[in-house]
Amino acid sequence: AQSVTQLGSHVSVSEGALVLLRCNYSSSVPPYLFWYVQYPNQGLQLLLKYTSAATLVKGINGFEAEFKKSETSFHLTKPSAHMSDAAEYFCAVTTGSGSARQLTFGSGTQLTVLP
Amino acid sequence: EPEVTQTPSHQVTQMGQEVILRCVPISNHLYFYWYRQILGQKVEFLVSFYNNEISEKSEIFDDQFSVERPDGSNFTLKIRSTKLEDSAMYFCASSIATGRGETQYFGPGTRLLVL
Numbered sequence: 604a605q606s607v608t609q610l611g612s613h614v615s616v617s618e619g620a621l622v623l624l625r626c627n628y629s630s631s632v633p634p635y636l637f638w639y640v641q642y643p644n645q646g647l648q649l650l651l652k653y654t655s656a657a658t659l660v661k662g663i664n665g666f667e668a669e670f671k672k673s674e675t676s677f678h679l680t681k682p683s684a685h686m687s688d689a690a691e692y693f694c695a696v697t698t699g700s701g702s703a704r705q706l707t708f709g710s711g712t713q714l715t716v717l718p
Numbered sequence: 719e720p721e722v723t724q725t726p727s728h729q730v731t732q733m734g735q736e737v738i739l740r741c742v743p744i745s746n747h748l749y750f751y752w753y754r755q756i757l758g759q760k761v762e763f764l765v766s767f768y769n770n771e772i773s774e775k776s777e778i779f780d781d782q783f784s785v786e787r788p789d790g791s792n793f794t795l796k797i798r799s800t801k802l803e804d805s806a807m808y809f810c811a812s813s814i815a816t817g818r819g820e821t822q823y824f825g826p827g828t829r830l831l832v833l
Contacts, residue, residue: 635818646722646809647761647824654819693761697818704818705751705763705774 605630605698607677609709617717622666622681624712626694629675635697636677637706638668642690650692653677664688689716720744722825724810730831731800739795739828741810750793751811751822752785754778761809767793768816800832 610625628634635654639647651662658670664687668679679692694709723742731737743750752764766773767785784796793812797804807829811822 637821639824644826646724646826647811649821649823652819652821695761697820704816704820705766705776706753706761706822707763708761710760 605632605634605696606707607636607694607696607709609692609694609712611712612710613713613715615715615717616684618686619683622679622684622688622714624679624692624694624714626668626677626679626709627675628677628694628696630696634677636668636670637695637697638662638666638677638679639693639695639708640690641693641711647693650679684714684716686716686718689714722810722812722823724808724825724828726828727826728829728831730833733802733832734799737797737800737830739797739808739810739830741793741795741825742791743793743810743812744814744823745791747812747814747823749773749813749816749820749822750785750787751813752795753809753811753824754806755809755827756803756806764795764808797830800830802832805830805832 606629608627637652638650651660653670661667666681695706697704698707725740750767755761765775765779782798807827809827810825813820813822
């Protein structure tokens with residue numbers, strides 16, 4: 604069975620500092636991995652996804668993530684945090700075998716950006 | 719840009735009452751999903767739906783739950799007799815196709831409170 608684990612339920616960074624949100628996966632098959640962001644009182648928005656085409660994936664709002672098979676990781680980074688990045692971030696992996704795949708989510712990481 | 723919409727945004731109900739949560743997926747999407755997030759917990763998959771039938775469902779999706787696509791645009795989740803533990807944020811999602819790398823687009827959610 605596939606699953607993801609997010610290390611750190613809360614991360615605080617200063618504005619302009621590097622953002623690093625950790626996600627490790629467990630999968631018996633090559634995983635398809637996603638990062639979603641949830642701003643207050645909004646739904647989940649896709650930041651980026653890994654579908655085996657390239658190990659370094661660039662997403663929206665300056666975020667990127669690198670798939671590292673040897674470390675079973677898919678950490679999310681952004682070189683310079685902005686106040687508007689404050690949100691909850693979810694790592695997810697596609698699971699299921701039916702005709703419509705489901706997403707299995709990590710527990711989320713709340714990012715706080717300090718002025 | 720097309721988006722998934724959900725109504726109502728908030729619903730308060732008494733234990734034992736029936737509730738219907740409504741979703742309008744993106745118009746050319748064929749696959750539909752419901753997820754829920756109990757406060758402070760992970761986003762959990764409930765059910766996926768394709769071609770007017772359930773594709774997959776989780777253990778959470780018991781006989782109290784049902785889904786329907788009553789017309790060409792709406793996708794509904796019905797909880798027949800609500801319990802306190804059904805209090806959660808319910809997210810609808812849709813995707814244009816299936817496949818492990820396919821993006822699911824989420825609505826803003828309905829916050830359900832069962833008293």
